Amino acid sequence: MFKIEERSAAIEGKDKVQVELHGGLKYPHRLNFYDKPPIYDVSIEEFETSALNRLRILAEIESSAARNRTWEETKTVTETQCEKYLPLKSSSAIGADRESQRRIDHLGHFVLRLAFCRSEELRRRFLKAETTLFKIRFESDVGAEKELFLNSRDFNWVAVDKAEKDKYRTELLTYQGRGDSFETDKYYKVRWTRVPDLVDKRKVFLKGGWAYVPGREQSSIVYEEFETRLERDLLLTARYMPRLDEDMRLGGILDNLSQGFLAGVSSEWSDAPTDMNGESIKAEMVDDLAAKHFPMCMRNSHQRLRKDHRLNHFGRLQYGLFLKVLGLSVEEAIIFWRKSFDRINDDTFNKMYKYNIRHSYGLEGKRANYPAKNCQQILTSGGDPGCPYRHFSPENLQSALLSTYGPLGLTSTDLYEVMNTVKGGHFHVACTRVFEMTHSGIGGVKKGEGIGGGESVTHPNQYSARSMELAKAHEEKATQMLT
Incomplete structure:
Protein backbone atom coordinates (compact mmCIF):
# COMPACT_ATOMS: atom_id res chain seq x y z
CA MET A 1 0.00 0.00 0.00
CA PHE A 2 1.02 3.57 -0.60
CA LYS A 3 -0.29 5.89 2.06
CA ILE A 4 -0.41 9.69 1.84
CA GLU A 5 -1.11 11.54 5.07
CA GLU A 6 -1.29 15.27 5.76
CA ARG A 7 2.24 15.49 7.12
CA SER A 8 3.93 12.36 5.91
CA ALA A 9 4.21 9.78 3.17
CA ALA A 10 5.16 6.17 3.84
CA ILE A 11 5.47 3.09 1.72
CA GLU A 12 3.74 -0.10 2.83
CA GLY A 13 2.98 -2.94 0.38
CA LYS A 14 3.24 -3.83 -3.29
CA ASP A 15 0.28 -3.57 -5.60
CA LYS A 16 -2.03 -0.80 -4.39
CA VAL A 17 -1.77 2.87 -3.62
CA GLN A 18 -3.67 4.07 -0.54
CA VAL A 19 -4.69 7.69 -0.36
CA GLU A 20 -7.18 9.57 2.07
CA LEU A 21 -10.77 10.43 0.99
CA HIS A 22 -11.98 13.99 1.47
CA GLY A 23 -15.09 14.26 3.60
CA GLY A 24 -15.80 10.55 4.00
CA LEU A 25 -17.48 8.89 1.04
CA LYS A 26 -19.19 12.05 -0.21
CA TYR A 27 -17.98 15.14 -2.02
CA PRO A 28 -20.68 17.68 -1.21
CA HIS A 29 -19.26 20.41 -3.45
CA ARG A 30 -17.93 20.64 -6.98
CA LEU A 31 -15.30 23.12 -5.82
CA ASN A 32 -12.51 21.79 -3.66
CA PHE A 33 -9.69 23.38 -1.66
CA TYR A 34 -7.96 19.99 -1.39
CA ASP A 35 -7.44 20.42 2.35
CA LYS A 36 -7.14 16.74 3.10
CA PRO A 37 -5.31 14.09 1.11
CA PRO A 38 -7.26 11.03 -0.02
CA ILE A 39 -6.87 7.70 1.76
CA TYR A 40 -8.32 4.83 -0.24
CA ASP A 41 -6.97 2.01 -2.35
CA VAL A 42 -6.33 2.62 -6.03
CA SER A 43 -4.35 0.72 -8.62
CA ILE A 44 -1.09 2.10 -9.98
CA GLU A 45 -2.88 2.55 -13.30
CA GLU A 46 -5.59 4.76 -11.76
CA PHE A 47 -2.91 6.62 -9.83
CA GLU A 48 -1.17 7.55 -13.09
CA THR A 49 -4.23 8.00 -15.30
CA SER A 50 -6.00 10.43 -12.95
CA ALA A 51 -2.85 12.57 -12.84
CA LEU A 52 -2.25 12.48 -16.60
CA ASN A 53 -5.79 13.60 -17.36
CA ARG A 54 -5.46 16.50 -14.95
CA LEU A 55 -2.01 17.38 -16.30
CA ARG A 56 -3.46 17.68 -19.80
CA ILE A 57 -5.64 20.50 -18.46
CA LEU A 58 -2.88 22.26 -16.53
CA ALA A 59 -0.43 22.02 -19.45
CA GLU A 60 -2.97 23.65 -21.77
CA ILE A 61 -3.58 26.39 -19.20
CA GLU A 62 0.14 27.13 -19.17
CA SER A 63 0.19 27.04 -22.96
CA SER A 64 -2.63 29.59 -23.00
CA ALA A 65 -0.55 31.93 -20.86
CA ALA A 66 2.45 31.48 -23.15
CA ARG A 67 0.27 32.25 -26.16
CA ASN A 68 -1.19 35.40 -24.55
CA ARG A 69 -4.74 34.17 -24.84
CA THR A 70 -7.40 36.39 -23.33
CA TRP A 71 -9.16 35.25 -20.18
CA GLU A 72 -12.27 34.29 -22.14
CA GLU A 73 -10.20 32.32 -24.66
CA THR A 74 -8.38 30.54 -21.85
CA LYS A 75 -11.68 29.69 -20.20
CA THR A 76 -13.13 28.31 -23.42
CA VAL A 77 -10.11 26.12 -24.19
CA THR A 78 -9.83 24.91 -20.59
CA GLU A 79 -13.53 24.06 -20.30
CA THR A 80 -13.33 22.16 -23.60
CA GLN A 81 -10.34 20.17 -22.36
CA CYS A 82 -12.00 19.55 -18.99
CA GLU A 83 -15.11 18.19 -20.66
CA LYS A 84 -12.90 15.79 -22.61
CA TYR A 85 -10.43 14.67 -19.95
CA LEU A 86 -11.68 15.77 -16.52
CA PRO A 87 -15.44 16.42 -16.42
CA LEU A 88 -16.72 17.83 -13.15
CA LYS A 89 -20.47 18.33 -13.19
CA SER A 90 -22.49 20.42 -10.76
CA SER A 91 -24.56 18.80 -8.02
CA SER A 92 -27.74 19.53 -9.97
CA ALA A 93 -26.54 17.66 -13.09
CA ILE A 94 -28.83 14.79 -13.98
CA GLY A 95 -27.35 11.44 -14.98
CA ALA A 96 -23.74 12.34 -14.14
CA ASP A 97 -21.65 10.18 -11.81
CA ARG A 98 -20.66 13.16 -9.68
CA GLU A 99 -19.07 11.11 -6.92
CA SER A 100 -16.73 9.36 -9.34
CA GLN A 101 -15.82 12.59 -11.15
CA ARG A 102 -14.98 14.39 -7.92
CA ARG A 103 -13.01 11.43 -6.65
CA ILE A 104 -10.83 11.40 -9.79
CA ASP A 105 -10.39 15.17 -9.60
CA HIS A 106 -9.32 14.89 -5.96
CA LEU A 107 -6.92 12.01 -6.54
CA GLY A 108 -5.32 13.57 -9.62
CA HIS A 109 -4.61 16.81 -7.77
CA PHE A 110 -2.72 15.05 -5.00
CA VAL A 111 -0.71 12.85 -7.33
CA LEU A 112 0.42 15.94 -9.23
CA ARG A 113 1.17 17.66 -5.95
CA LEU A 114 3.68 14.88 -5.30
CA ALA A 115 5.18 15.28 -8.77
CA PHE A 116 5.45 19.07 -8.74
CA CYS A 117 6.51 19.78 -5.17
CA ARG A 118 10.14 18.83 -5.78
CA SER A 119 11.59 22.15 -6.96
CA GLU A 120 10.77 25.82 -6.66
CA GLU A 121 10.20 26.15 -10.40
CA LEU A 122 7.82 23.17 -10.54
CA ARG A 123 5.92 24.42 -7.50
CA ARG A 124 5.54 27.88 -9.03
CA ARG A 125 4.19 26.56 -12.32
CA PHE A 126 1.86 24.05 -10.67
CA LEU A 127 0.54 26.70 -8.27
CA LYS A 128 -0.22 29.14 -11.08
CA ALA A 129 -1.96 26.54 -13.27
CA GLU A 130 -4.00 25.05 -10.41
CA THR A 131 -5.13 28.49 -9.25
CA THR A 132 -6.22 29.34 -12.78
CA LEU A 133 -8.18 26.09 -13.01
CA PHE A 134 -9.88 26.87 -9.70
CA LYS A 135 -10.80 30.38 -10.90
CA ILE A 136 -12.36 29.00 -14.08
CA ARG A 137 -14.39 26.47 -12.12
CA PHE A 138 -15.41 29.08 -9.56
CA GLU A 139 -16.69 31.43 -12.25
CA SER A 140 -18.67 28.68 -13.95
CA ASP A 141 -20.16 27.20 -10.79
CA VAL A 142 -23.90 27.45 -10.23
CA GLY A 143 -24.76 30.41 -7.97
CA ALA A 144 -26.60 28.49 -5.26
CA GLU A 145 -23.98 25.73 -5.15
CA LYS A 146 -21.20 28.31 -5.02
CA GLU A 147 -22.89 29.93 -2.04
CA LEU A 148 -23.14 26.59 -0.26
CA PHE A 149 -19.44 26.00 -0.84
CA LEU A 150 -18.52 29.44 0.52
CA VAL A 222 -11.40 33.04 -2.23
CA TYR A 223 -8.66 32.87 -4.87
CA GLU A 224 -6.05 34.28 -2.52
CA GLU A 225 -7.03 31.75 0.16
CA PHE A 226 -6.79 28.87 -2.33
CA GLU A 227 -3.39 29.97 -3.59
CA THR A 228 -1.95 30.61 -0.13
CA ARG A 229 -3.06 27.23 1.19
CA LEU A 230 -1.79 25.34 -1.84
CA GLU A 231 1.58 27.10 -1.73
CA ARG A 232 1.96 26.15 1.93
CA ASP A 233 0.91 22.56 1.31
CA LEU A 234 3.33 22.15 -1.60
CA LEU A 235 6.22 23.19 0.63
CA LEU A 236 5.01 20.80 3.31
CA THR A 237 4.77 17.95 0.81
CA ALA A 238 8.29 18.67 -0.42
CA ARG A 239 9.66 18.21 3.11
CA TYR A 240 8.32 14.67 3.27
CA MET A 241 9.05 13.59 -0.30
CA PRO A 242 12.24 11.67 0.68
CA ARG A 243 10.04 9.08 2.41
CA LEU A 244 8.21 8.51 -0.86
CA ASP A 245 11.42 7.89 -2.79
CA GLU A 246 11.61 4.45 -1.19
CA ASP A 247 8.83 3.23 -3.50
CA MET A 248 10.47 2.39 -6.83
CA ARG A 249 7.09 1.91 -8.52
CA LEU A 250 6.14 5.56 -8.23
CA GLY A 251 9.44 7.31 -8.89
CA GLY A 252 9.28 6.82 -12.65
CA ILE A 253 5.63 7.88 -12.80
CA LEU A 254 6.28 11.09 -10.87
CA ASP A 255 9.38 11.89 -12.94
CA ASN A 256 7.37 11.48 -16.12
CA LEU A 257 4.55 13.67 -14.79
CA SER A 258 6.94 16.44 -13.76
CA GLN A 259 7.98 16.76 -17.43
CA GLY A 260 4.38 17.55 -18.39
CA PHE A 261 4.79 21.31 -18.54
CA LEU A 262 7.85 20.97 -20.77
CA ALA A 263 6.07 19.42 -23.73
CA GLY A 264 2.45 19.16 -22.71
CA VAL A 265 0.91 15.74 -22.28
CA SER A 266 0.39 13.63 -25.35
CA SER A 267 -3.22 13.40 -26.33
CA GLU A 268 -4.88 10.05 -26.77
CA TRP A 269 -2.89 9.49 -29.95
CA SER A 270 -3.46 6.29 -31.86
CA ASP A 271 -0.52 4.54 -33.44
CA ALA A 272 -2.73 3.37 -36.27
CA PRO A 273 -1.24 4.43 -39.64
CA THR A 274 -2.51 7.71 -41.08
CA ASP A 275 -5.14 7.36 -43.80
CA MET A 276 -3.98 8.90 -47.10
CA ASN A 277 -7.30 8.97 -48.95
CA GLY A 278 -7.55 5.25 -48.46
CA GLU A 279 -4.12 4.62 -50.00
CA SER A 280 -0.97 3.54 -48.20
CA ILE A 281 2.04 5.84 -48.28
CA LYS A 282 4.72 4.95 -50.81
CA ALA A 283 8.44 5.53 -50.41
CA GLU A 284 8.50 8.04 -53.27
CA MET A 285 5.82 10.16 -51.52
CA VAL A 286 7.91 10.93 -48.43
CA ASP A 287 9.82 13.87 -49.94
CA ASP A 288 6.62 15.68 -50.86
CA LEU A 289 4.95 14.89 -47.53
CA ALA A 290 8.00 16.14 -45.63
CA ALA A 291 7.93 19.45 -47.50
CA LYS A 292 4.26 20.06 -46.74
CA HIS A 293 3.22 18.25 -43.59
CA PHE A 294 6.11 17.39 -41.28
CA PRO A 295 6.85 19.20 -37.98
CA MET A 296 10.28 20.78 -37.56
CA CYS A 297 11.84 17.78 -35.78
CA MET A 298 10.95 15.37 -38.57
CA ARG A 299 11.74 17.88 -41.31
CA ASN A 300 15.19 18.23 -39.76
CA SER A 301 15.72 14.45 -39.74
CA HIS A 302 14.53 14.18 -43.34
CA GLN A 303 16.78 17.00 -44.53
CA ARG A 304 19.80 15.53 -42.74
CA LEU A 305 19.10 12.16 -44.30
CA ARG A 306 18.88 13.66 -47.78
CA LYS A 307 22.03 15.74 -47.28
CA ASP A 308 24.30 13.21 -45.54
CA HIS A 309 22.73 9.97 -46.82
CA ARG A 310 22.84 8.70 -43.24
CA LEU A 311 21.38 9.18 -39.75
CA ASN A 312 22.74 8.01 -36.42
CA HIS A 313 21.05 5.12 -34.64
CA PHE A 314 18.66 7.24 -32.55
CA GLY A 315 17.85 9.40 -35.54
CA ARG A 316 16.93 6.36 -37.63
CA LEU A 317 14.84 4.96 -34.79
CA GLN A 318 12.95 8.20 -34.17
CA TYR A 319 12.34 9.01 -37.82
CA GLY A 320 11.61 5.42 -38.77
CA LEU A 321 8.90 5.02 -36.15
CA PHE A 322 7.39 8.33 -37.22
CA LEU A 323 7.18 7.13 -40.82
CA LYS A 324 5.77 3.81 -39.66
CA VAL A 325 2.88 5.51 -37.85
CA LEU A 326 2.50 7.92 -40.77
CA GLY A 327 1.50 4.90 -42.85
CA LEU A 328 4.68 3.66 -44.50
CA SER A 329 4.52 -0.13 -44.69
CA VAL A 330 7.54 -2.26 -43.84
CA GLU A 331 8.07 -3.08 -47.52
CA GLU A 332 7.97 0.59 -48.48
CA ALA A 333 10.18 1.46 -45.49
CA ILE A 334 12.87 -0.91 -46.74
CA ILE A 335 12.66 0.73 -50.18
CA PHE A 336 12.81 4.21 -48.64
CA TRP A 337 15.82 3.52 -46.44
CA ARG A 338 17.64 1.60 -49.17
CA LYS A 339 17.36 4.56 -51.54
CA SER A 340 18.38 6.93 -48.75
CA PHE A 341 21.53 4.93 -47.99
CA ASP A 342 22.62 4.89 -51.61
CA ARG A 343 26.34 5.04 -50.80
CA ILE A 344 26.47 1.45 -49.53
CA ASN A 345 25.90 -1.81 -51.37
CA ASP A 346 22.94 -4.17 -50.91
CA ASP A 347 24.89 -6.64 -48.82
CA THR A 348 25.94 -3.95 -46.31
CA PHE A 349 22.41 -2.57 -46.15
CA ASN A 350 20.90 -5.99 -45.50
CA LYS A 351 23.40 -6.78 -42.78
CA MET A 352 23.38 -3.42 -41.00
CA TYR A 353 19.89 -1.94 -41.45
CA LYS A 354 17.24 -4.29 -42.83
CA TYR A 355 16.90 -6.30 -39.62
CA ASN A 356 16.44 -3.13 -37.52
CA ILE A 357 13.76 -1.83 -39.89
CA ARG A 358 11.80 -5.08 -39.61
CA HIS A 359 12.39 -5.10 -35.85
CA SER A 360 10.78 -1.65 -35.47
CA TYR A 361 7.71 -3.02 -37.24
CA GLY A 362 7.48 -5.93 -34.80
CA LEU A 363 8.61 -8.53 -37.33
CA GLU A 364 11.88 -9.49 -35.65
CA GLY A 365 13.20 -9.99 -32.13
CA LYS A 366 10.51 -9.89 -29.46
CA ARG A 367 8.03 -8.71 -32.10
CA ALA A 368 6.84 -5.69 -30.13
CA ASN A 369 4.75 -2.97 -31.75
CA TYR A 370 6.96 0.03 -30.99
CA PRO A 371 5.12 3.38 -30.88
CA ALA A 372 6.44 6.59 -32.39
CA LYS A 373 8.05 9.01 -29.94
CA ASN A 374 5.95 11.87 -28.64
CA CYS A 375 7.07 15.46 -28.03
CA GLN A 376 7.90 14.87 -24.39
CA GLN A 377 10.18 11.95 -25.23
CA ILE A 378 11.89 13.92 -27.98
CA LEU A 379 12.33 17.01 -25.82
CA THR A 380 13.85 15.07 -22.95
CA SER A 381 16.19 13.04 -25.14
CA GLY A 382 19.91 13.71 -25.23
CA GLY A 383 19.62 16.29 -27.97
CA ASP A 384 20.43 14.37 -31.16
CA PRO A 385 18.22 14.39 -33.09
CA GLY A 386 16.01 15.98 -30.42
CA CYS A 387 13.68 18.97 -30.78
CA PRO A 388 15.02 21.88 -32.87
CA TYR A 389 13.05 24.40 -30.81
CA ARG A 390 14.98 23.31 -27.73
CA HIS A 391 18.33 22.15 -29.04
CA PHE A 392 19.09 24.58 -31.90
CA SER A 393 20.82 27.89 -31.20
CA PRO A 394 18.50 30.90 -31.70
CA GLU A 395 20.32 31.90 -34.88
CA ASN A 396 20.21 28.42 -36.39
CA LEU A 397 16.59 27.95 -35.41
CA GLN A 398 15.49 31.19 -37.08
CA SER A 399 17.37 30.33 -40.24
CA ALA A 400 15.99 26.78 -40.27
CA LEU A 401 12.41 27.95 -39.71
CA LEU A 402 12.52 30.45 -42.56
CA SER A 403 14.12 28.05 -45.02
CA THR A 404 11.81 25.19 -43.99
CA TYR A 405 8.47 26.95 -43.61
CA GLY A 406 8.96 30.12 -45.64
CA PRO A 407 7.42 28.42 -48.70
CA LEU A 408 4.40 27.54 -46.53
CA GLY A 409 3.77 31.11 -45.43
CA LEU A 410 6.02 31.69 -42.42
CA THR A 411 7.47 35.22 -42.47
CA SER A 412 10.30 36.97 -40.66
CA THR A 413 7.63 38.93 -38.76
CA ASP A 414 6.16 35.69 -37.45
CA LEU A 415 9.57 34.65 -36.12
CA TYR A 416 9.51 37.28 -33.37
CA GLU A 417 6.53 35.66 -31.66
CA VAL A 418 7.87 32.13 -32.19
CA MET A 419 11.30 32.97 -30.78
CA ASN A 420 9.78 34.70 -27.73
CA THR A 421 7.86 31.51 -27.00
CA VAL A 422 11.04 29.46 -27.37
CA LYS A 423 12.88 31.84 -25.05
CA GLY A 424 10.20 31.21 -22.42
CA GLY A 425 10.82 27.45 -22.65
CA HIS A 426 7.43 26.67 -24.23
CA PHE A 427 8.80 24.61 -27.09
CA HIS A 428 5.63 22.72 -28.00
CA VAL A 429 3.73 26.03 -28.02
CA ALA A 430 6.25 27.41 -30.53
CA CYS A 431 5.65 24.36 -32.72
CA THR A 432 1.90 24.89 -32.42
CA ARG A 433 2.18 28.54 -33.49
CA VAL A 434 4.22 27.52 -36.53
CA PHE A 435 1.46 25.03 -37.38
CA GLU A 436 -1.17 27.77 -37.11
CA MET A 437 0.86 30.24 -39.17
CA THR A 438 1.60 27.76 -41.95
CA HIS A 439 -1.98 26.45 -42.14
CA SER A 440 -3.85 29.74 -42.03
CA GLY A 441 -4.16 29.78 -45.81
CA ILE A 442 -4.77 26.18 -46.81
CA GLY A 443 -6.61 25.05 -43.70
CA GLY A 444 -8.05 28.35 -42.51
CA VAL A 445 -6.49 27.78 -39.08
CA LYS A 446 -6.73 30.83 -36.85
CA LYS A 447 -4.45 31.86 -34.04
CA GLY A 448 -5.32 29.97 -30.88
CA GLU A 449 -6.97 27.03 -32.63
CA GLY A 450 -3.85 24.86 -32.51
CA ILE A 451 -4.41 21.49 -34.12
CA GLY A 452 -8.09 21.72 -33.25
CA GLY A 453 -10.13 22.83 -30.26
CA GLY A 454 -7.25 24.94 -29.02
CA GLU A 455 -5.02 21.91 -28.34
CA SER A 456 -1.27 22.29 -28.64
CA VAL A 457 0.97 19.93 -30.58
CA THR A 458 2.18 17.10 -28.35
CA HIS A 459 3.13 14.46 -30.94
CA PRO A 460 4.87 14.73 -34.34
CA ASN A 461 2.39 12.33 -35.96
CA GLN A 462 -0.46 14.37 -34.52
CA TYR A 463 0.97 17.42 -36.31
CA SER A 464 1.32 15.61 -39.63
CA ALA A 465 -2.04 13.86 -39.47
CA ARG A 466 -3.86 17.15 -38.86
CA SER A 467 -1.89 18.88 -41.62
CA MET A 468 -2.75 16.15 -44.10
CA GLU A 469 -6.39 16.23 -43.00
CA LEU A 470 -6.60 19.98 -43.61
CA ALA A 471 -4.94 19.64 -47.02
CA LYS A 472 -7.37 16.90 -48.01
CA ALA A 473 -10.36 19.01 -46.97
CA HIS A 474 -8.97 21.98 -48.91
CA GLU A 475 -8.53 19.88 -52.06
CA GLU A 476 -12.07 18.47 -51.79
CA LYS A 477 -13.47 21.97 -51.37
CA ALA A 478 -11.55 23.21 -54.40
CA THR A 479 -12.80 20.27 -56.45
CA GLN A 480 -16.40 20.97 -55.50
CA MET A 481 -16.05 24.60 -56.52
CA LEU A 482 -14.74 23.59 -59.96
CA THR A 483 -17.60 21.17 -60.51
Missing part, protein backbone atom coordinates in the same frame (compact mmCIF):
# COMPACT_ATOMS: atom_id res chain seq x y z
CA ASN A 151 -20.69 28.91 3.57
CA SER A 152 -19.02 25.55 4.24
CA ARG A 153 -15.67 27.22 4.87
CA ASP A 154 -14.35 29.87 7.19
CA PHE A 155 -12.66 32.51 5.07
CA ASN A 156 -12.06 34.69 8.10
CA TRP A 157 -13.84 37.68 6.65
CA VAL A 158 -16.05 40.06 8.61
CA ALA A 159 -19.39 41.05 7.19
CA VAL A 160 -19.81 44.84 7.24
CA ASP A 161 -23.08 45.80 8.95
CA LYS A 162 -25.39 48.59 7.79
CA ALA A 163 -24.14 51.12 10.35
CA GLU A 164 -20.54 50.73 9.19
CA LYS A 165 -21.59 50.88 5.55
CA ASP A 166 -23.38 54.15 6.14
CA LYS A 167 -20.42 55.54 8.09
CA TYR A 168 -18.08 55.05 5.14
CA ARG A 169 -20.69 55.49 2.43
CA THR A 170 -18.81 58.23 0.57
CA GLU A 171 -15.53 56.34 0.59
CA LEU A 172 -17.11 53.05 -0.45
CA LEU A 173 -18.98 54.67 -3.32
CA THR A 174 -15.74 56.24 -4.51
CA TYR A 175 -14.22 52.80 -5.07
CA GLN A 176 -17.44 51.11 -6.12
CA GLY A 177 -17.96 53.51 -9.00
CA ARG A 178 -21.75 53.26 -8.85
CA GLY A 179 -24.43 53.94 -6.30
CA ASP A 180 -27.58 52.37 -7.73
CA SER A 181 -27.13 49.10 -5.80
CA PHE A 182 -25.26 50.35 -2.75
CA GLU A 183 -28.08 49.64 -0.31
CA THR A 184 -28.33 45.98 -1.29
CA ASP A 185 -24.63 45.31 -1.92
CA LYS A 186 -22.75 43.29 0.67
CA TYR A 187 -19.29 44.21 1.94
CA TYR A 188 -16.67 42.15 3.73
CA LYS A 189 -13.66 43.24 5.76
CA VAL A 190 -10.34 41.43 5.49
CA ARG A 191 -6.78 42.44 6.22
CA TRP A 192 -5.50 44.31 3.18
CA THR A 193 -2.62 41.85 2.72
CA ARG A 194 -5.14 39.20 1.70
CA VAL A 195 -6.32 41.08 -1.39
CA PRO A 196 -3.17 42.64 -2.89
CA ASP A 197 -4.62 42.43 -6.41
CA LEU A 198 -7.61 44.57 -5.42
CA VAL A 199 -5.40 47.02 -3.56
CA ASP A 200 -3.13 47.32 -6.56
CA LYS A 201 -6.11 48.03 -8.85
CA ARG A 202 -7.60 50.51 -6.32
CA LYS A 203 -10.83 48.53 -6.10
CA VAL A 204 -11.15 48.55 -2.31
CA PHE A 205 -11.39 51.15 0.44
CA LEU A 206 -8.62 50.83 3.05
CA LYS A 207 -9.03 51.85 6.66
CA GLY A 208 -6.96 50.89 9.71
CA GLY A 209 -5.32 47.95 7.92
CA TRP A 210 -8.68 46.61 6.71
CA ALA A 211 -9.82 46.31 3.12
CA TYR A 212 -13.55 46.76 2.51
CA VAL A 213 -14.31 44.29 -0.27
CA PRO A 214 -17.60 44.59 -2.18
CA GLY A 215 -19.50 41.38 -2.74
CA ARG A 216 -18.81 41.33 -6.46
CA GLU A 217 -15.08 41.17 -5.66
CA GLN A 218 -15.52 38.48 -3.05
CA SER A 219 -13.90 35.95 -5.36
CA SER A 220 -10.50 37.65 -4.89
CA ILE A 221 -10.53 36.61 -1.24
